[in-house]
Amino acid sequence: MDLKTSLVYQVAKLRLRRIEQYATRAEELQAEQLRHILARAARTDFGRRHGLTRKTTYSSYCTDVPIVDYEGLKDDIERMTRGERDVLVPGSCQWFAKSSGTTSDRSKYIPVPYLHLQDCHYRGGSDALWIYLRNYPDSRFFSTKGLVLGGSHSPMPLSGGKAFSGDLSAILVEHMPLLGEMLRVPSRETLLMSEWTAKMQAIVQEVATARVGSLSGVPSWMLVLLKEVLQATGRESITEVWPDLEVFFHGGISFTPYRSTYAELIPSERMRYEETYNASEGFFAIQDDPAEAGMLLMLDYGIFYEFIPLDELPASGDYSSCRALRLEEVELGRDYAMVISTLGGLYRYIIGDTVRFTSLHPYRIVITGRTKHFINAFGEEVMVANTDAALSEACLRDGRARVSEYTAAPRFFLDEGKGRHEWLIEFEEPPRDLATFTSDLDTALRALNSDYDAKRYEDMTLLPLTVDVAPKGLFHRWLESEGKLGGQHKVPRLSNSRHYLEALLALVTPSSSEL
Secondary structure (H helix, E strand, O other): OOHHHHHHHOOHHHHHHHHHOHHHHHHHHHHHHHHHHHHHHOOOHHHHHOOOOOOOOHHHHHHHOOOEOHHHHHHHHHHHHOOOOOOOOOOOOOEEEEEEOOOOOOEEEEEOOHHHHHHHHHHHHHHHHHHHHHHOOOOOHHHOEEEEOOOOEEEOHHHOOOOEEEOHHHHHHHOOOHHHHHHEEOOHHHHOOOOHHHHHHHHHHHHOOOOEEEEEEOHHHHHHHHHHHHHHHOOOOHHHHOOOOOEEEEOOOOOHHHHHHHHHHOOOOOOEEEEEEEEOOEEEEEOOOOOOOOEEEOOOOOEEEEEEEHHHOOOOOOOOOOOOEOHHHOOEOOEEEEEEEEOOOOOOEEEEEEEEEEEEOOEEEEEEEEOOOOEOOOOOOEOHHHHHHHHHHHHHHHOOOEEEEEEEEEEEEOOOOEEEEEEEEEEEEOOOOHHHHHHHHHHHHHHHOHHHHHHHHHHOOEOOOEEEEOOOOHHHHHHHHOOOOOOOOOOOOEOOOOHHHHHHHHOOOOOOOOO
């Protein structure tokens, strides 16, 4: 390490020793989090309604508080946005992270009180850095700038200007500690611009000549920025623009489809990638071992975890009678819907992500998909983790193809009782032969998912999948039409309905199509 990085790293050693205890004290650490959460909940209207006290046991908590999704907390959250105090958290809450909507709403608004911001989100960002420096002692992190790419925020209409909503990334920038402010590019004013196209141009102007050593953001949107930087500078690779670049802290979507593209844009042997799991609801996990695909579940961020086996999740969306497991009850290799209780005012809240444990001592997870973003139209139970991996394998076999974006949905043939999966893929680099690529994709998916393979057997239930090539920029145009450019927004990879696929196909015109 250089001198600056080495000096700052000394502060991290005590914290890293605490993280090492995750392997031996997981149950104790989680019990501490629940006690802290219940002590605060007891001082709220929610806590009084459910009879919560600092002495409430876990068993009583499960009996008194049902598992809910956003709809179950929506009324309380709306009260908070209007300035009411002591609703889900003690006191008031000024900031709300805006994320993808529900069936009845365009957006969800997740409370982000200051305590949760500090004890969870910022602690997660710090821990990601300390873990990275532990793994790579040759880093020069604090001698360079960190490029952060995020969204914007604005006052909420019903709050009289007293509450604000925006991407979590914008809230983090707004409250960035001094050290982060000193190291970050671009400026706060530029980063919080609301108009995405103008913001990208301003960011490029600021960062093109900066000494950038790290990147933080969602892979899809960071890729757009990197291409803009190359176009503005006339360079062949990002390594030429930023020779000191050493790490990309990424999250939000799977990095697997983008890995080869980043390797080409940043052809540096020193470049590293560290995955984080930081959602609007909380910072959950960090990739602590470069050799492990699983991310370390962070156990002392004011979050208490429960897990519902995915095969026990009711299709009705009523989770009140679901049996949830504590951390020490989970098994390897099984998919779970994650349920959280937090210092941020979420109580037995199902966040919509599905995870699978890759190790138990310590607990490491991979994100396998979303509880509502999958394809199970014919009993095939295909998850995003399956399709990401299958795409990666098909690209590897092709040797040239690189994927920019994709989505897939079922197509039904009611007369025959059969169907197939229809994919729409926007390629960064097209395959050498689309028919071969499509066949390889189908073969890879069959190898990765036994249920899909069974339904594909002799074409009895499912016919081979099909791939349509999307015109370049199609997914970007759809997000723009939905008012979701930039930040943490993305097109759902999978859906059991054809809603997203049909909306994208509707934007394809004969003049713009490259099919």
